[in-house]
Amino acid sequence: MSSLTAANAVITLAVANLFPTPFQLQGFSADNIYDLDSVDQVETAMGVDGILSGGFVYNPINQTFVLQADSPSIAFFETWAATQVQAKDVYTANGSTTLPSLGRSYISTKGFLVSLQPRRFAIRWQSVQSVPN
Template sequence: MASLTSANAVITLRIPGLFNTPVTLQGFMTDNIYDTPTVEVNQTAMGVDGKLSAGFVFNPIDQTFYIQADSSSGDIFDTWWGNMITQRDTFRCFGETTLPALGTTYTSNNGALISWPPIPTAGKILQGRQALIRWENIVPNPL
């Protein structure tokens, strides 16, 4: 039986104009690498006669990455966010998430950095930060 570990996950981002070759994210928080909420794929309407109508709709996909405060990947998001502020423009990104436990690579397309805390929260130790990327789509590809 295959292991369900996510410890061997490999996540890369390519941000044209900043990181033209893919950079690997690392240094994730203790209990989480990323999460992606469910996506609504149909709009529905119930007629007064009790008949349900449905239609497919496109929706963006949010993915939140959880990065330790001392992770070198924080520099990637700091650079991305900082250049957006300096240039007053956005930088799109493309990503890949390889999950050997599932035998699948997920290709993420046309993403935008939606939120990133400018500095880690400081408690007894520095706390991790969360980067939210909103993707146009994520496509699974068997390995």
């Protein structure tokens, strides 16, 4: 029987033209490894006659990584951010998350580093897809 622990999670990120070899994140916060914001896939509008209409829309997926103060992965995010400032350009990432305890894996594509707070780093992904584990 497998447990529901996140301690065995493996998350890797590769940043084109900066970190082309996938980098494994380490030193996650004990309370929270990462958050994925909810994603609206349908936009709706109510007509004046009370009829609700809806349609599919694409939206980005925001993911926030929470690291411990002594995490060796902090340098990865800080280097990514500093390089963008120096270049006055953006560097996109691709990533993968494997959660063995849940038997799930995810592939994340075309991510932009959009937010930096002390030990919290947010990436906005074009897509996050579940793949067979």
